[in-house]
Amino acid sequence: MYLEDTIAAIGTPVGEGGIGIIRVSGPDVPAIARRIVRRVNENGDFVSHRFYYGTVVDPESGDTVDEVMAVLMRAPRSFTREDVLEIQCHGGYLVARRVLDAVLQCGARPAEPGEFTRRAFLNGRIDLVQAEAVIDVIRSKTDVALNLAQHQREGRLSERLKAVQGCLRHSLALVEAFIDFPDDEVDPASRVEIEAKAREASGRIEELLEGFDEGRVLRDGVSVLIAGKPNVGKSSLLNTLLQEKRAIVTSVPGTTRDIIEEVVNVRGLPLRMLDTAGIRETEDVVEQEGVRLTLEKIPQADLILFVLDGSRPFDDDDRMILAALAERRVIVVTNKSDLPVTLRIPGELEGVRAVAISTATGAGIDDLRKAVFETFIHGRAIDSREYVALSQTRHRDALVKARGRIAVFFANLAAGNNLEILAVDLRDALDAVGEVTGETTPDDILELIFQRFCIGK
Structure with a gap:
């Protein structure tokens, strides 16, 4: 993915409909908007987040392609945190395709599946859990499954994961503080605090894992x-x-x-x-x-x-x-x-x-x-606004790995192993949680995740 270029795609399903939407994102958006959108009774530059009525014209011939409504959203106040242009034309594949062609003639390239959402992730607007929830929102089969996906998209699961990371980082910071001062031994109070925070992280992970079976069946x-x-x-x-x-x-x-x-x-x-x-x-x-x-x-x-x-x-x-x-x-x-x-x-x-x-x-x-x-479903209030659950196998596997590394940490702590080993265990656990949120997710996994998206999302 090249974040320096401009991408475009049709964002609505193929077929006849009341409206077709073409999405454009990247640095060339303002120039593209000025070149192909002819606004009615409007002068000057586009004002961000304001709809304009007009026409899209062919950038070479100047011929009218369609009557449209267009809105330019300046970075960072857009889905991708880049300049974004959305053009609403008449529904129907041919007319939407012609509007897209006009955009592509101005230098944009066709977007890959999920590339808009991927840019939102890479630009820090959402984490990977929220990005994956976007496709779950689209594919939800019931109201409850939709609510679960929306809760994840809003960041409620991410908040639980950040709490786990916070506990692990707290323990790691204490361990590393004593590594930096090798002449000081870990005092009993600090040892209790290190262990308590790691146990809290383990408990929070266990609570999330317990809800996986329910979350999975609601999603799938x-x-x-x-x-x-x-x-x-x-x-x-x-x-x-x-x-x-x-x-x-x-x-x-x-x-x-x-x-x-x-x-x-x-x-x-x-x-x-x-x-x-x-x-x-x-x-x-x-x-x-x-x-x-x-x-x-x-x-x-x-x-x-x-x-x-x-x-x-x-x-x-x-x-x-x-x-x-x-x-x-x-x-x-x-x-x-x-x-x-x-x-x-x-x-x-x-x-x-x-x-x-x-x-x-x-x-x-x-x-x-x-x-x-x-x-x-075993007695949980799945229709509650507070209901949050793991729903993807990838998330479950990463948290199982994190739980395992914390268990190794406790074993090494009990055995009296040196602080460097304890720090490695805690970092490994943090990396495993980071695979869920996207901080440490391998590039090949990112590719697989975003390939599941439709083009235009």
Whole structure:
């Protein structure tokens, strides 16, 4: 990345729309604005952060490209902390492309994926956690996931990480003070303070790590597979959760032959619901393929809804499915609770959470939603304005590394090892936390992070 040049990109999705936005950032922005934006009834230079009505013209021919609104934002009061120009033209790929072409003819180059956000990071406007949160905001699937991403974008997770860094730096400063004065031994009070601050850092890291599983599933969602023999109500359950008729429901066994996937929002938790073929012994070649696909998907799912027919006894087909669910996370769903119950749950399922429902009447569906939610979210107020959690594996791995280095520090401290070794341990822990916030993140990791962004963001 060359921060000395000027970049430009279309910032709105491809296709027809009410508006198209072209973003330009870099040192040539004021000159580009003067060259291609013809303002109506305006003289003099552009005033920062003021919208102007006018037209964009071709810089070579002078022909009008489109009627626009344009705003120039002077550094450092912009997203990238560089001079930024945003041009709002009519929606549609062709007209937006022509406006972009006019900008590029003035010397700007096409932006790479995520380059605007990367410049904001490199110019110190945001840290790496906040930069990554931008893409999470865009990709959020539920209100709760959006709130979590917004909290990270606003810097609330960064504040927690800065508190960890503050504790580690405090301990390191004390250790280094005694290194600078080798004739002085570490007095008991200073040793207590060094250890206390390191333990506080370790505790704060542990608290963040404890919330990772919840943060991850809120960000990425979980896959929930509906399994059961034919005609127990799997497709009806999917339709009920979706509140629309997505899967075909008939009284003919084996209607569902392929895997149907849909996204369901359960209390802010995104679920990728997989409705599968009924599992049973069959001579039908197509149905056999559906059963094979279902059995392949079971180990890949985060949760299995094992649907049983409450009006029928537990049989060999149910037992075949049960054998495939070994070591899996399961909720037993007994359907058709509106009919006389003849099912007896086998002993192998004792202790497994079970919910009785009726897809015909809707009874028990809220209880099922609650059971699924509580499988992944354990009593935390995820809709609170104060809710902050780790949600990315990269962050988790770096903090696990930091926790490990602090543990080594305590071992060396207890063993009475020299101060230089203790300082190295604390610096390593600080570097690991810095990988999350961006201070010590390797360049190849930065490349991978920003490649996930769309062009124009």
